[in-house]
Amino acid sequence: DQQVKQNSPSLSVQEGRISILNCDYTNSMFDYFLWYKKYPAEGPTFLISISSIKDKNEDGRFTVFLNKSAKHLSLHIVPSQPGDSAVYFCAASSNTGNQFYFGTGTSLTVIP
Amino acid sequence: GAGVSQSPSNKVTEKGKDVELRCDPISGHTALYWYRQSLGQGLEFLIYFQGNSAPDKSGLPSDRFSAERTGGSVSTLTIQRTQQEDSAVYLCASSSPDRWDQPQHFGDGTRLSIL
Numbered sequence: 593d594q595q596v597k598q599n600s601p602s603l604s605v606q607e608g609r610i611s612i613l614n615c616d617y618t619n620s621m622f623d624y625f626l627w628y629k630k631y632p633a634e635g636p637t638f639l640i641s642i643s644s645i646k647d648k649n650e651d652g653r654f655t656v657f658l659n660k661s662a663k664h665l666s667l668h669i670v671p672s673q674p675g676d677s678a679v680y681f682c683a684a685s686s687n688t689g690n691q692f693y694f695g696t697g698t699s700l701t702v703i704p
Numbered sequence: 705g706a707g708v709s710q711s712p713s714n715k716v717t718e719k720g721k722d723v724e725l726r727c728d729p730i731s732g733h734t735a736l737y738w739y740r741q742s743l744g745q746g747l748e749f750l751i752y753f754q755g756n757s758a759p760d761k762s763g764l765p766s767d768r769f770s771a772e773r774t775g776g777s778v779s780t781l782t783i784q785r786t787q788q789e790d791s792a793v794y795l796c797a798s799s800s801p802d803r804w805d806q807p808q809h810f811g812d813g814t815r816l817s818i819l
Contacts, residue, residue, distance in 0.1 A: 594746075624805040635708070635795055635810030636747075643805060681746065685805075690760045692737070692808065696746035 595619050596684050598695035606703050611669040613698050615682035618663065622684040622693075627656060627667045630679045630697070639680075640667070672702045706730065708811035710796050716817045719788060725781040725814045729798030737799075737808060738771055738781050742792040750794075753779060783816075791818045 597616045605611045613627075623644035628636035642649040642656045642665070649656050655668045669676055679697045709728040717723055729736050738750040749763040753773045764770070768786075773779040783790055793815050797808035 596746075598746075626807055628810075633812065635710075635797075635812045638807035638809065641805075641807055683747075687805065690752045690754065691749050691763070693749070694739075694747035696744075 594696075595622075596682060596693045596695040598680075598682060598698050600698050601696070602699045602701070604701045604703060605672045607674055608671045611667075611672045611676065611700055611702070613667040613669075613680050613682075613700065615665045615667075615695055616663060617665075617684050617693075619684070619686070619693075620663065621686040621688060623687060624685050625656070625658060625665050626683045626692075627654075628681045628683065628694075629676075630681060636681055669700075672700075674702045674704050676700060677702050708796055708798055708809050710794075710811035710814050712814055713812065714815045714817075716819065717786060718819050720785055722782065722784045723786055723816065725783075725794050725796075725816070727779045727781070727796030727798075727811060729777065729779070729796070730809055733798035733800055733809070734776060735799040735808075736773060736779050737797045738779070739795045739797065740792045741795060741813075747795065750781070786816075786818045788818045791816055 626641040627639040629639045630636040658665045681697045682695045683692045685692045711726045734755045736753040739747040751771045752760040768784045771781045793813040795813045797810045799806045799808045
C-alpha cells in the first residue's frame with residue numbers, strides 16, 4: 593500500500609511563476625517530511641524538510657507547507673527557474689520506525 | 705569524494721546470473737539504506753542498516769535478495785538468479801545517526817538491466 597502519494601505525475605510552469613507540488617499521506621504517525629529533487633541519471637538530493645510541530649518551513653525560493661489534519665503537504669517554488677526542471681519526490685518517516693516512505697514523484701518542467 | 709558512492713553505475717547481465725552492487729556511504733554515517741526504483745515507480749525500500757544492530761530486511765522482495773555491511777561502512781547488495789523484473793535503478797543512501805529526523809544522502813545509483 594502506498595502510504596505517500598503524489599497524484600500528479602507531471603507539471604509544467606512558466607519561468608517566473610509559482611510551482612506547487614502536492615503530496616498526501618495516510619499514516620498519522622508520520623512526523624517528519626522531506627522533499628527531494630532528482631535529475632536524470634543522478635540520485636535524489638535533499639531539498640527541504642519539515643517536522644510535524646511546524647506548518648511551514650521556508651528556504652529561499654522553496655517553502656514547504658504541512659496540513660496535518662488533511663495529511664497533506666505541498667512544496668512551493670517561487671519564482672520558478674528552468675534549472676528547477678526535475679523530478680520531485682516527497683517522503684515521510686516517523687520516530688518509531690526505520691523507514692522513509694517515498695511518493696512516486698512529480699516531473700516538473702519550467703518553460704523558459 | 706565526500707558523497708555516497710555506488711558501483712557499478714550500470715550493469716547489464718543475463719537472466720539467471722548473480723549480481724553484486726556496492727555502496728560506500730558518507731564517512732561517519734552509520735545509517736545505510738538500499739532502495740529500488742523501477743520504471744515509472746517511486747523509491748521502494750529494500751533494507752536498512754544502523755550501526756551494529758540487526759538490519760531491517762522487511763523490504764527485500766524475495767530470498768534471492770541479500771545485503772551485507774562490513775565493518776559498519778561499505779555495503780553490498782546481492783541478487784541471485786536474476787529475473788527480468790529485477791531490472792531497476794538501485795539506490796543507496798546514508799544518514800547521520802545523531803537524530804532520527806535527518807535527511808538521507810543518496811548515491812547516483814546502479815542501473816541494472818536483466819536481459
